[in-house]
Amino acid sequence: MAEPAKELSRHHWSGLYRASMFDAGAWLARWMPLGILRAMAGWIGLFYATIHPERVAVVRRNLNLLDASLDERTARQVYGEFGKTLADYFYIGTRPPAEALPIIAQVEGEEHLREIHRLGKGALVVTGHFGLFELGGLLLAQSGFRAAALTLPEPSSSLTEWRARFRQRWNVGTIEIGTDRFSFLNIAESLRQGAFVATLVDRPHPSENTPVSWPNGTALFSAGIFLLAAHCEVPVIPATMVRRSDGFYHAQVFPPIFIQERESRAETLRFYSQQIADIFLPVLRAHPEQWYQFVPLSTPPLT
């Protein structure tokens, strides 16, 4: 499915989504005050939205899955907020962890992580493309947990390596998936060794998908990884990281979910995907402008 989505995605990022642009962003972030960097990136995002109304329309349709009343203005804001998020990403990545960490002003539910860690288990930490999800890795590592992020291959290997190096500065590993169908064995090994492995679930996967119902439509989650959590006997822990109006971040860690097999594989994935979507929904509705979904998500409704 979603060939048009892939096509749009490719156009969308072809000029910007490459290692040299990330180098430029990191270079700016080294000497520019965060407030100025954020304002500049926010304005660039809004300008981009202004000259690309067709892309804003896609974002609006995605937002309408959550709330039919969200309009074009909110969709344009998504681009402005995404610019600010990139500014924060480069800023914190070019600072020592102790200097970067205070950008997270509020952490709720950290006890869930500590409890699982105390049991000697790892966990699959699932989040979505909202807020600055990469900050979750910093929080995990700085809290003393082994942390790794799952990633699909970036458009170029140089960008994949760039982002892996960036995470490594915070002592967060990277496990690339997608090119090797047996990469789940590497993930299983990390989980068995007690690592918290972070992954994004709110976009379609190139090969396996599970439909979830949002209030105004259906979209796809890449949830196959839940089966791995069940196999490794580790929980799935939903988590979010959104920027508050004062510019600081609010991390929320939700209670762990232990995946139990249901009547079929598809039903197991559907049931737990919906559970995760229902947990995310209030956060997304409170901060729709931070849901960074730039390709069409909607899919035919569940039958």
Add this chain to the structure above:
Amino acid sequence: MDSIELDDIRRLLLDNCMLRVSPEEILPTTKLFGPDSLGLDSIDALQLTVGIEKRYGVAIKEPATAREAFHSVDTLHQWLNRQRS
């Protein structure tokens, strides 16, 4: 220890993977992944790995091992028998 028969491998595949073929269509030369194969995906691979561990007590921990064992029905058959011998 009893050796594993081809029918056991067929049953293993049918029990753990989303297949739309009859047991007779699963031949020793049938590949598991890619074109002209059973068309397994990464989730099938995971389920198959779990199924092998549950049924035969053989754990696969390295991607390289999985690539070798899961090439075709025959390679899986032979690999499993080697692990149990």
